[in-house]
Amino acid sequence: xxxxxxxxxxxxxxxxxxxxxxxNYGDSKEIYYQGFLVNHRFSATEEDLKEEHTLxxxxxxxxxxxxxxxxxxxxxxxxxxxELPGPNAIxxxxxxxxxxxxxxxxxxxxxxxxxxxxxxxxxxxIFDFDNFTDEDIQPNNQVIDEYYSQNLDYMVLLExxxxxxxxxxxxxxxxxxxxxxxxxxxxxxxxxxxxxSGFGWVRASISYxxxxxxxxxxxxxxxxxxxxxxxxxxxxRHILWNSxxxxxxxxxxxxxxxxxxxxLVTDAREIGLCSNTNAVDxxxxxxxxxxxxxxxxxxxxxxxxxxxWIVGLRKPSKTDxxxxxxxxxxxxxxxxxxxxxxxxxxxxxxxxxxxxxNKILEQNNNLAxxxxxxxxxxxxxxxxxxxxxxxxxxxxxxLDLETGINDSNxxxxxxxxxxxxxxxxxxxxxxxxxxxxxxxxxxxxxxxDANFNPY
Numbered sequence: 001x002x003x004x005x006x007x008x009x010x011x012x013x014x015x016x017x018x019x020x021x022x023x024n025y026g027d028s029k030e031i032y033y034q035g036f037l038v039n040h041r042f043s044a045t046e047e048d049l050k051e052e053h054t055l056x057x058x059x060x061x062x063x064x065x066x067x068x069x070x071x072x073x074x075x076x077x078x079x080x081x082x083e084l085p086g087p088n089a090i091x092x093x094x095x096x097x098x099x100x101x102x103x104x105x106x107x108x109x110x111x112x113x114x115x116x117x118x119x120x121x122x123x124x125x126i127f128d129f130d131n132f133t134d135e136d137i138q139p140n141n142q143v144i145d146e147y148y149s150q151n152l153d154y155m156v157l158l159e160x161x162x163x164x165x166x167x168x169x170x171x172x173x174x175x176x177x178x179x180x181x182x183x184x185x186x187x188x189x190x191x192x193x194x195x196x197s198g199f200g201w202v203r204a205s206i207s208y209x210x211x212x213x214x215x216x217x218x219x220x221x222x223x224x225x226x227x228x229x230x231x232x233x234x235x236x237r238h239i240l241w242n243s244x245x246x247x248x249x250x251x252x253x254x255x256x257x258x259x260x261x262x263x264l265v266t267d268a269r270e271i272g273l274c275s276n277t278n279a280v281d282x283x284x285x286x287x288x289x290x291x292x293x294x295x296x297x298x299x300x301x302x303x304x305x306x307x308x309w310i311v312g313l314r315k316p317s318k319t320d321x322x323x324x325x326x327x328x329x330x331x332x333x334x335x336x337x338x339x340x341x342x343x344x345x346x347x348x349x350x351x352x353x354x355x356x357x358n359k360i361l362e363q364n365n366n367l368a369x370x371x372x373x374x375x376x377x378x379x380x381x382x383x384x385x386x387x388x389x390x391x392x393x394x395x396x397x398x399l400d401l402e403t404g405i406n407d408s409n410x411x412x413x414x415x416x417x418x419x420x421x422x423x424x425x426x427x428x429x430x431x432x433x434x435x436x437x438x439x440x441x442x443x444x445x446x447x448x449d450a451n452f453n454p455y
Contacts, residue, residue, distance in 0.1 A: 091206060
């Protein structure tokens with residue numbers, strides 16, 4: 001995975017001290033979080049923030065919040081254990097509470113009022129951690145990140161618990177869906193694996209839901225006539241998916257956490273606890289293209305720094321990510337011909353699943369791969385050259401606009417003397433000669449059958 005170089009940092013000039021003129025973000029009280037004194041503005045108690053956010057704990061917390069709310073109304077006469085809210089409820093509740101957090105905007109998603117949507121709300125961090133000096137913030141980025149993540153989990157659950165009539169209809173519960181929907185089982189497993197690894201339940205849910213739904217939608221729009229599995233459409237979807245997982249994951253300012261989250265999620269689905277039942281060649285294709293997606297996001301995202309510490313990221317737009325993924329698939333990809341996708345009329349069948357997997361492993365990490373046709377279209381590269389070899393003749397043509405008669409002569413002095421500049425045009429006849437060459441570029445393909453031509 002690529003590393004961020006110091007010269008890629010984008011410095012932000014400012015003459016104000018970070019610890020001066022901070023805004024008031026509401027009532028707060030001082031608590032200790034992992035040994036640091038914090039101006040705490042959220043509803044979670046100091047004890048709540050010491051708990052690890054496992055599935056069991058989050059479920060207990062949600063039911064406690066829900067039952068506490070119900071005691072104040074007549075809406076609930078008995079306590080019923082509720083499953084955790086589904087992804088749509090989490091997304092909608094997050095829109096309400098995210099204004100209280102310093103995260104940057106998500107395109108067309110939340111309403112955090114930052115002037116620059118790629119920036120961390122520095123003032124808010126300084127207000128909450130006002131005992132930190134400038135030098136303290138960067139080394140303790142992970143502590144700050146975990147503090148906001150735990151409070152985000154709590155605040156989203158509280159918002160949903162307080163407003164069941166708004167959120168309950170948005171999702172069936174995970175436990176109900178999991179009985180009939182294999183994708184929901186995998187999604188729940190993946191999100192909880194990410195949460196258990198310290199990536200946060202709500203943060204993981206938001207990124208997983210947005211990246212997954214948008215990569216499916218956009219790949220369908222881009223390749224409506226291609227099969228969904230193992231084709232160029234599938235390669236495009238996986239590249240986009242990984243870019244978007246990093247794009248939509250909330251951190252204070254870390255690239256590495258976003259990339260690690262995207263890798264954990266996609267590995268969990270392919271080779272981990274939450275893996276699907278893909279064939280070995282399909283699985284290797286997905287892993288290969290997943291890596292490319294993360295690299296695309298990493299290569300096109302830079303840090304923003306203020307007074308020497310990172311305050312946010314400059315991220316590519318969704319249009320940029322779509323274009324990067326499309327160019328990879330159409331211009332920098334290779335069709336590895338799998339035996340099981342060839343038509344029966346072809347006698348010399350090609351690679352088996354294991355052979356395809358090994359061929360994928362041999363490819364350059366930056367070369368997108370797919371194992372099901374049709375192959376990418378041929379490309380036409382037109383090159384234009386200019387031949388100046390005759391330019392030394394200095395031969396000109398003079399066109400009399402009144403008579404329409406061309407008069408050519410190499411004696412420039414005589415001609416210029418007799419030319420009426422108002423009615424004559426000087427044209428260089430021979431310089432330069434323009435040559436245009438078009439080269440046809442076939443897309444890469446690898447096959448056992450020397451006679452097989454995917455075109």
